[in-house]
Amino acid sequence: MAAVGKLSAAAAVMVVVAVVTVLADPDLLQDVCVADLASGVKLNGFSCKPTFNATDFFFDGLAKPGLTNNTMGSKVTPANVEKIPGLNTLGVSLSRIDYAPDGLNPPHTHPRATEIVFVLDGELDVGFITTANVLVSKTIKTGEIFVFPRGLVHFQKNNGKVPAAVIAAFNSQLPGTQSIAATLFAATPTVPDHVLTKAFQVGTKEIEKIKSRLAPK
DSSP, rough: OOHHHHHHHHHHHHHHHHHHHSSSSSOOSSSOOOOOOOOOOBBOOOOOSSSGGGGGOOTTSSSSOOOSSSSSEEEEEESTTOOOOGGGTTOOOEEEEOOOTTOEEEEEEEETTEEEEEEESSSEEEEETTOOOOEEEEEEEEEEEEETTTTTTEEEOOOSOOOEEEEEEESSSSOOOOEHHHHHHHHOOOOOOOHHHHHHOOOOOOOOHOOOOHOOO
């Protein structure tokens, strides 16, 4: 019986290894797989177009500053697979983030990617919060770099009197973004007030006030 038990344990380990191997991202089987953004085929990513050209690998949207005349005073301009179909399956993307004086890229997460930012102009206060609720923060300036680990809540704030900008790089073709405030207070359907009042220890009036300010325009 002991021999049977050992064999079963070994077999179980082999099954786990096999499952993990199957679930890992596969190696590329071709040079490129340019995303067919119009395809109705549902994949973990995008299906491949039968033909492609240089335009599928080009994007000039990060050359100019984004408009920051909004409530947060910041603008994220993504350069992901939705903008550059040639990024499909390549596991990388960029964004440009512009900040007005006092502008904030509010607390958010990227569920599918680690982020690294390079400061183009200005000075920013940045930070992320670990799952142990420890804030890791620093002030960074032109030419400096900061990393935000995958999935952790993080932010960037321009406390200067001049505009600032960064280039952000991700190890995902489509990292995804969940803004904490918008996720909780502007979801559709809405998160019930009784959940938010208990979570934030405030009254219904305060919750409704926040919801009204964050409601999609």
